Amino acid sequence: MTSSSVSSHVSSPAPSSPRYAAGLAQLARIEGRSPPSLETALADIAPDLARFAIEFAYGDIYARPQLDLAQRQLATSGALAALGNASPQLKFHLAGALQVGCTAEELVELATHMAVYAGFPAAVNTALVLKELFAEKGIALPPKPDAQALEGSRYARGWAGLQAIDGHAGERVIAALGEVAPDLGRYIVEFAFGDVYARPGLSVLSRELVTVAALTALGTAPAQLKVHMHGFMNVGGKREQLVEIVTHTAVYAGFPAAINAALVAKETMAERNLG
Amino acid sequence: MTSSSVSSHVSSPAPSSPRYAAGLAQLARIEGRSPPSLETALADIAPDLARFAIEFAYGDIYARPQLDLAQRQLATSGALAALGNASPQLKFHLAGALQVGCTAEELVELATHMAVYAGFPAAVNTALVLKELFAEKGIALPPKPDAQALEGSRYARGWAGLQAIDGHAGERVIAALGEVAPDLGRYIVEFAFGDVYARPGLSVLSRELVTVAALTALGTAPAQLKVHMHGFMNVGGKREQLVEIVTHTAVYAGFPAAINAALVAKETMAERNLG
Amino acid sequence: MTSSSVSSHVSSPAPSSPRYAAGLAQLARIEGRSPPSLETALADIAPDLARFAIEFAYGDIYARPQLDLAQRQLATSGALAALGNASPQLKFHLAGALQVGCTAEELVELATHMAVYAGFPAAVNTALVLKELFAEKGIALPPKPDAQALEGSRYARGWAGLQAIDGHAGERVIAALGEVAPDLGRYIVEFAFGDVYARPGLSVLSRELVTVAALTALGTAPAQLKVHMHGFMNVGGKREQLVEIVTHTAVYAGFPAAINAALVAKETMAERNLG
Numbered sequence: 175m176t177s178s179s180v181s182s183h184v185s186s187p188a189p190s191s192p193r194y195a196a197g198l199a200q201l202a203r204i205e206g207r208s209p210p211s212l213e214t215a216l217a218d219i220a221p222d223l224a225r226f227a228i229e230f231a232y233g234d235i236y237a238r239p240q241l242d243l244a245q246r247q248l249a250t251s252g253a254l255a256a257l258g259n260a261s262p263q264l265k266f267h268l269a270g271a272l273q274v275g276c277t278a279e280e281l282v283e284l285a286t287h288m289a290v291y292a293g294f295p296a297a298v299n300t301a302l303v304l305k306e307l308f309a310e311k312g313i314a315l316p317p318k319p320d321a322q323a324l325e326g327s328r329y330a331r332g333w334a335g336l337q338a339i340d341g342h343a344g345e346r347v348i349a350a351l352g353e354v355a356p357d358l359g360r361y362i363v364e365f366a367f368g369d370v371y372a373r374p375g376l377s378v379l380s381r382e383l384v385t386v387a388a389l390t391a392l393g394t395a396p397a398q399l400k401v402h403m404h405g406f407m408n409v410g411g412k413r414e415q416l417v418e419i420v421t422h423t424a425v426y427a428g429f430p431a432a433i434n435a436a437l438v439a440k441e442t443m444a445e446r447n448l449g
Numbered sequence: 450m451t452s453s454s455v456s457s458h459v460s461s462p463a464p465s466s467p468r469y470a471a472g473l474a475q476l477a478r479i480e481g482r483s484p485p486s487l488e489t490a491l492a493d494i495a496p497d498l499a500r501f502a503i504e505f506a507y508g509d510i511y512a513r514p515q516l517d518l519a520q521r522q523l524a525t526s527g528a529l530a531a532l533g534n535a536s537p538q539l540k541f542h543l544a545g546a547l548q549v550g551c552t553a554e555e556l557v558e559l560a561t562h563m564a565v566y567a568g569f570p571a572a573v574n575t576a577l578v579l580k581e582l583f584a585e586k587g588i589a590l591p592p593k594p595d596a597q598a599l600e601g602s603r604y605a606r607g608w609a610g611l612q613a614i615d616g617h618a619g620e621r622v623i624a625a626l627g628e629v630a631p632d633l634g635r636y637i638v639e640f641a642f643g644d645v646y647a648r649p650g651l652s653v654l655s656r657e658l659v660t661v662a663a664l665t666a667l668g669t670a671p672a673q674l675k676v677h678m679h680g681f682m683n684v685g686g687k688r689e690q691l692v693e694i695v696t697h698t699a700v701y702a703g704f705p706a707a708i709n710a711a712l713v714a715k716e717t718m719a720e721r722n723l724g
Numbered sequence: 725m726t727s728s729s730v731s732s733h734v735s736s737p738a739p740s741s742p743r744y745a746a747g748l749a750q751l752a753r754i755e756g757r758s759p760p761s762l763e764t765a766l767a768d769i770a771p772d773l774a775r776f777a778i779e780f781a782y783g784d785i786y787a788r789p790q791l792d793l794a795q796r797q798l799a800t801s802g803a804l805a806a807l808g809n810a811s812p813q814l815k816f817h818l819a820g821a822l823q824v825g826c827t828a829e830e831l832v833e834l835a836t837h838m839a840v841y842a843g844f845p846a847a848v849n850t851a852l853v854l855k856e857l858f859a860e861k862g863i864a865l866p867p868k869p870d871a872q873a874l875e876g877s878r879y880a881r882g883w884a885g886l887q888a889i890d891g892h893a894g895e896r897v898i899a900a901l902g903e904v905a906p907d908l909g910r911y912i913v914e915f916a917f918g919d920v921y922a923r924p925g926l927s928v929l930s931r932e933l934v935t936v937a938a939l940t941a942l943g944t945a946p947a948q949l950k951v952h953m954h955g956f957m958n959v960g961g962k963r964e965q966l967v968e969i970v971t972h973t974a975v976y977a978g979f980p981a982a983i984n985a986a987l988v989a990k991e992t993m994a995e996r997n998l999g
Contacts, residue, residue, distance in 0.1 A: 216848065218865055219855040222923075223836045227844050230915045238907075256703075258534035259808035260845035286498045292703045293666075294502050295535035298491065305494035315493060347708060354715035355707075357513075358696045362704055365505045373497075391843075393944030394668030395705035421908045428806075428842045429912055430945035432905075433897060440904040531978075533809035561773045568941075568978045569777050570810035573766065580769035590768060622983060629990040630982075632788075633971045637979055640780045648772075669943030670980035 194225065197233030203243060204236075204270035211266075231425040240418035245383060247271035249419050251284055252384035253391035253426045255300040256292040263426075265303050269311075278304075278313050283376035284384055290366045291388050329360070332368030339371065339378060341408050343401040382406035386419050390435035391427035399435060403442040413443065469500065472508030478518060479511075479545035486541075506700040515693035520658060522546035524694050526559055527659035528666035528701045530575040531567040538701075540578050544586075553579075553588050558651035559659055565641045566663045604635070607643030614646065614653060616683050618676040657681035661694050665710035666702035674710060678717040688718065744775065747783030753793060754786075754820035761816075781975040790968035795933060797821035799969050801834055802934035803941035803976045805850040806842040813976075815853050819861075828854075828863050833926035834934055840916045841938045879910070882918030889921065889928060891958050893951040932956035936969050940985040941977035949985060953992040963993065 202208040216224040236246060247270050254264040268281055281304055289297035308315060336344045351359035371381060382405045389399040406416055416439055424432035477483040491499040511521060522545050529539040543556055556579055564572035583590060611619045626634035646656060657680045664674040681691055691714055699707035752758040766774040786796060797820050804814040818831055831854055839847035858865060886894045901909035921931060932955045939949040956966055966989055974982035 212848070216851055216855075219858065220832050220835055220847075220851040223832075223839065223844075223847055223851055226836070226839060226915070226919060227848070230911070230919070231844055234911065234915075254845065257808070257845075258532070260849060263845040263848070282495050282498075285495055286501070288703075289498065289501060290704055293699070293701045293706075294498075294506055295529065295532075295538040295701060296703070297498055298487070298502070298538070299535060301491055301495040301498055305491075308494065350715075351708065351711055354718065355692045355696055355711040358692075358699065358704075358707055358711055361505070361509065361696070361699065362708075365501070365509075366704060369501060369505070389705060392668070392705075393942070395709055398705040398708060417905045417908075421905055421911070424843070424908065424911065426843045426845060428838075428846070429840055429908075429916055430939060430942075430948040431843075432908055433901065433912075433948060434945055436901055436905040436908055440900075443904065533807070557770050557773075560770055561776070564773065564776060564978075566978045566980060568974070568976045568981075569773075569781055570804065570807075570813040570976060571978070572770075572773055573762070573777070573813070574810060576766055576770040576773055580766075583769065625990075626983065626986055629993065630967045630971055630986040633967075633974065633979075633982055633986055636780070636784065636971070636974065637983075640776070640784075641979060644776060644780070664980060667943070667980075670984055673980040673983060 191229065193229040193233035195233075196237050197228035197231070200232040200236040200243075201228060204232075204247065204273055205266075206273045235422055235425055238418065238421075240414045241422065243274040244271065244276050245380075245415075246422055247274055247276060248280070248284065248380055248384055249387035249422050250426055251281070251300075252288070252387040253423050255285065255288045255296055256388035256392050257427065258292065258296045258299065261299070261303060264300065265307055268300075268304060269307055272307075272311070272313070277375075278308060278315065279375040280380065282315075283373060283381075286373070287370055287376065287381055287384060288388065290370055291385055292392065328364040328368035330368075331372050332363040332366070335367040335371045336363060339367070339382065339409055340401050340405045343404050347398075347401060378409045379406070379411060382409055382411060383415075383419060386416065386435075387423050390420055390423040390431055393427070393431045393434060396434065396438050400438050400442050403439055404446070407442075407446065416442075466504065468504040468508035470508075471512050472503035472506070475507040475511040475518075476503060479507075479522065479548055480541075481548045510697055510700055513693065513696075515689045516697065518549040519546065519551050520655075520690075521697055522549055522551060523555070523559065523655055523659055524662035524697050525701055526556070526575075527563070527662040528698050530560065530563045530571055531663035531667050532702065533567065533571045533574065536574070536578060539575065540582055543575075543579060544582055547582075547586070547588070552650075553583060553590065554650040555655065557590075558648060558656075561648070562645055562651065562656055562659060563663065565645055566660055567667065603639040603643035605643075606647050607638040607641070610642040610646045611638055614642070614657065614684055615676050615680045618679050622673075622676060653684045654681070654686060657684055657686060658690075658694060661691065661710075662698050665695055665698040665706055668702070668706045668709060671709065671713050674713050675717050678714055679721070682717075682721065691717075741779065743779040743783035745783075746787050747778035747781070750782040750786040750793075751778060754782075754797065754823055755816075756823045785972055785975055788968065788971075790964045791972065793824040794821065794826050795930075795965075796972055797824055797826060798830070798834065798930055798934055799937035799972050800976055801831070801850075802838070802937040803973050805835065805838045805846055806938035806942050807977065808842065808846045808849065811849070811853060814850065815857055818850075818854060819857055822857075822861070822863070827925075828858060828865065829925040830930065832865075833923060833931075836923070837920055837926065837931055837934060838938065840920055841935055842942065878914040878918035880918075881922050882913040882916070885917040885921045886913060889917070889932065889959055890951050890955045893954050897948075897951060928959045929956070929961060932959055932961060933965075933969060936966065936985075937973050940970055940973040940981055943977070943981045943984060946984065946988050950988050950992050953989055954996070957992075957996065966992075 201210045212227055213224045247267055250267045251271055254260050271281055285297050285300035285304060288300055348359040382402055385402045386406055389395055403416055420432050420435040420439055476485045487502055488499045522542055525542045526546055529535050546556055560572050560575035560579055563575055623634040657677055660677045661681055664670055678691055695707050695710040695714055751760045762777055763774045797817055800817045801821055804810050821831055835847050835850035835854060838850055898909040932952055935952045936956055939945055953966055970982050970985040970989055
């Protein structure tokens with residue numbers, strides 16, 4: 175370990191378990207190439223970390239049927255955009271999202287949606303990653319949604335959206351804020367639901383999927399996570415999909431974050447009598 | 450969306466709602482130029498995200514009278530310094546703080562103050578952003594405070610400060626630590642209060658404002674957030690200012706963080722019989 | 725503060741308190757040089773922040789006997805790897821870990837271990853920092869552990885490890901997940917314990933030390949922190965070492981994170997009747 179020692183790493187033969195092979199196949203669908211760049215990057219520093227990513231993350235998790243690859247890439251992108259501390263991986267997975275069929279417009283909407291749950295800096299930084307990515311790929315930018323097409327007042331539109339998506343759980347949040355910070359409650363209705371949720375380009379189901387992944391990864395707002403777990407199911411999400419978003423996010427934010435979110439999911443199911 | 454497609458984005462006319470105009474005016478006061486760089490940076494990737502930032506963050510929030518622009522820039526800088534994951538925005542808002550009248554010394558103190566609430570790496574990285582910013586602007590650095598001017602022992606000075614600022618809530622924290630980690634309690638008195646809070650250059654009210662914004666954004670320490678909400682009010686902060694710091698921080702850390710802090714504010718007010 | 729003002733900072737004489745001298749000596753052992761680079765980097769922007777780091781972090785904390793320097797560098801590296809938002813400091817402290825006697829293999833294992841507690845992106849980014857560091861220092865990479873040497877099924881090996889390390893507290897987590905996300909529980913057994921904890925190169929005691937530091941810094945999973953505080957003591961860690969990991973982490977993640985972890989330690993001790 176002295177400074178005069180020289181690198182003498184002998185590359186080992188590639189692992190060849192069935193889990194590894196399955197993971198390689200999934201990763202090739204996401205990255206659009208093989209061998210994966212992760213294997214190359216870590217080969218001479220932590221090859222087993224690359225193997226674990228391929229065997230566990232891609233071989234075990236991504237191969238599961240509860241979510242399709244496009245949904246997994248949206249969940250991953252939402253989690254990494256919210257954490258804001260892994261921009262190489264965020265770029266990789268936004269590219270992967272395009273590769274498995276997400277549209278450029280969906281990803282721009284995902285970035286915009288993040289303003290609500292992780293703040294404007296997280297949203298802007300995600301948009302700038304997309305800008306770089308689209309430039310590299312020569313992707314035409316999605317046409318700008320016509321804001322004028324949104325009818326009615328922002329508050330009325332937002333309140334209708336909040337009721338339809340989050341139901342009574344969302345209404346209770348606004349009511350609880352009414353006694354201390356009523357304007358904060360109003361901004362949630364007007365901005366989060368009136369401006370953002372009402373936009374086309376990303377389905378309401380995908381918005382709730384992304385929100386659940388982001389709040390699972392952040393780990394700081396279990397009460398809001400439960401509201402959006404209800405929201406995910408209110409707009410058509412299934413129990414097994416919800417549990418899968420949480421399981422999937424273990425890869426990107428660690429097991430403690432996933433365990434805590436799974437316990438919130440359990441409470442959510444009990445409240446819905448789906449336990 | 451193939452790699453051979455070319456960019457065909459047609460720039461849309463600038464939005465022109467009253468909220469947008471109000472936001473543009475506030476942002477010009479902070480950035481010291483117009484049109485805002487955010488609008489330019491996002492024009493061909495997520496123009497509506499820029500519009501939302503201008504309409505909602507600057508038009509709705511910054512225009513509110515409960516905090517002045519200098520206080521808002523301190524709150525934003527404290528939140529982003531603590532999160533540590535958005536350094537372009539941190540630099541932008543530290544520059545904005547200078548633009549609206551904060552002194553260079555206040556910002557250096559803000560960086561130093563962060564060591565207590567988000568750790569030394571967050572503090573050092575904020576100081577290095579300031580170093581870059583001051584070099585670009587040719588700003589003379591503030592004279593170094595004379596540490597020798599602080600009289601008495603660090604512990605005695607710190608204990609007096611903790612009592613004056615955080616009151617019984619602060620004393621209870623130290624007592625609770627006494628049974629398990631008494632030295633940690635001693636360091637809070639000596640370092641946080643004896644060394645840092647006692648420094649000139651940033652008022653105690655501003656220190657508590659920055660602390661409330663930082664802990665709201667981090668979202669991981671609601672008990673300490675409540676101690677410092679009491680602290681903010683103990684040193685002269687007003688109820689509506691406290692609620693406004695929380696509302697303001699929604700822009701930088703998202704609504705879930707702000708909702709949780711608002712509910713802590715509600716408990717704080719109830720304890721003070723100001724509910 | 726106008727753009728035409730010029731820097732007129734007059735460098736002050738170096739501080740010379742006994743705490744400062746003690747801190748300088750500790751820091752020289754970690755950095756392997758003197759004067760410290762931190763003092764130089766902050767000299768003309770926030771010299772007192774550098775002084776506080778030297779007096780408080782290195783003079784007060786690092787000089788304490790409850791943990792040795794190698795353990796402190798592992799704790800620091802685990803905390804910063806998990807936070808993921810201070811990569812210059814992460815690199816500095818990984819280099820410091822080598823300087824005080826940690827092996828290259830231990831650090832690669834630390835990076836790999838992070839996949840479990842902070843997710844794969846945090847693990848991969850830490851491995852890439854190590855790659856850069858080892859290249860700069862001409863360090864030969866550790867031989868790849870022979871995965872085939874791990875006998876038996878991943879689940880059986882993992883379950884035995886989980887029982888030995890986390891005891892009943894770990895078993896209860898898996899049981900609680902069984903009702904909502906049984907596969908997540910299975911992955912914890914197979915991947916976290918069967919694949920990662922079973923690896924040579926980083927002792928189980930060091931793995932629990934790193935885990936406690938990481939979860940203290942993240943601040944988002946107090947229940948899992950308690951499981952691993954029990955785990956640290958189950959594998960031979962001492963009460964005073966556990967409290968010291970928490971106290972040490974105040975330097976890297978701030979006092980609120982340390983206070984909350986100290987209160988979890990208090991509960992842990994009470995459960996073990998060591999209060």
